[in-house]
Amino acid sequence: MTGPTVLVTGASGNVGRSVVAGLLDRGMDVRTADHEPSRPAVDGVPGSVHLDLTDPATFAPALDGIDRVFLVRPPAIARVSGTINPFIDAAAAAGVGHVVFSSVAGAEDNRIVPHHRIETHLIASGLPWTMLRPGFFAQNLATAYRTDIVDHDRIYLPAGAGQVAFIDTRDLGELAAMVLTDPGPHAGRGYTLTGPGAVTFTEVAELLSGVLGRPIRYEPASILAYVRHLGRTGLPLPQRLVQTVLHTGLRRGDAAGVDPTLAQLLGRETRDIADYIADHRELFVPVEDRGPR
Numbered sequence: 001m002t003g004p005t006v007l008v009t010g011a012s013g014n015v016g017r018s019v020v021a022g023l024l025d026r027g028m029d030v031r032t033a034d035h036e037p038s039r040p041a042v043d044g045v046p047g048s049v050h051l052d053l054t055d056p057a058t059f060a061p062a063l064d065g066i067d068r069v070f071l072v073r074p075p076a077i078a079r080v081s082g083t084i085n086p087f088i089d090a091a092a093a094a095g096v097g098h099v100v101f102s103s104v105a106g107a108e109d110n111r112i113v114p115h116h117r118i119e120t121h122l123i124a125s126g127l128p129w130t131m132l133r134p135g136f137f138a139q140n141l142a143t144a145y146r147t148d149i150v151d152h153d154r155i156y157l158p159a160g161a162g163q164v165a166f167i168d169t170r171d172l173g174e175l176a177a178m179v180l181t182d183p184g185p186h187a188g189r190g191y192t193l194t195g196p197g198a199v200t201f202t203e204v205a206e207l208l209s210g211v212l213g214r215p216i217r218y219e220p221a222s223i224l225a226y227v228r229h230l231g232r233t234g235l236p237l238p239q240r241l242v243q244t245v246l247h248t249g250l251r252r253g254d255a256a257g258v259d260p261t262l263a264q265l266l267g268r269e270t271r272d273i274a275d276y277i278a279d280h281r282e283l284f285v286p287v288e289d290r291g292p293r
Helices: 014-025 056-063 086-094 114-126 138-143 146-152 169-181 201-212 223-232 238-254 260-266 274-280
Strands: 005-009 029-036 048-050 069-072 098-102 127-133 154-157 189-193 217-220
Touching: 005 014, 005 114, 014 029, 014 069, 014 169, 056 086, 069 086, 069 154, 069 169, 086 114, 098 114, 098 169, 114 127, 127 169, 127 238, 138 146, 138 274, 146 154, 154 201, 154 223, 169 189, 169 201, 201 217, 223 238
Parallel strands: 005 029, 005 069, 029 048, 069 098, 098 127, 127 189, 154 217
Antiparallel strands: none
16 A cells, blocks of 8 residues: 555445545545445445444444544434444544544534534544535435335424535435545544535425425424334434434524535535436336336
8 A cells, every 4th residue: 555544434335335435536545444344345445344333343343544534423323432432532543634524514613413422523523524514415315214215205203494505325325525634724623525506305296296206295293293203213323413414403494505616626516416316217117117127
């Protein structure tokens, strides 16, 4: 290896895969981390190192020879004091030169979300850092919202009439890779990142309806009904609470602001929610209606 090696956590997720792709495009040496060693390797990377953020014994081996880290909080981890924050300490002890943390918009001031505690700890660690603070991902349609869309032709959220400036993880991954390739200009910076325009979930449902050729509706949920809804999916209570807090914040306009930073840093127009839906139509088609592959 001739250059710095980057450890990408969450490499099998939407953001992580985009980061890996961006790093490989830039000729960087990449090591992916996974809590399941048997999981297939991420495209373009020969294999993953075992990293379980609930098991400190895996930290030092995963960080051996690592120069830079892309850090993402797994949704299953809500309590960070015994998991992600000790990993940050291990990264500092290992001499990591820069950490890019994929946080959330507003985390610097929102003490409720676990990302705030991670940011605070990272800043205090002495490690050089960059905070990427994206708003809501367009890819949420195919993860948190997909079952409702495919099985019930609806989007069911406690977001009221709030608008969201959806960001595409492909754009976020490209920016993260850019920062990890040349972190100097971005050290000690926190970037609020959004897509190019804000829409309501009613408008998202209309976009889906147009692309899919069947009616999709937005059904606003009450806070209690949404917590119960998430419980029926088997989601643990801490995750249910975090997801509910984030979505109810949309009623107050928490994700409605459009920030030009992402487009400015990338030097191009960014993708909007219509682009994502058009590019991923097949994900929202019931299995029985899909054509031959």
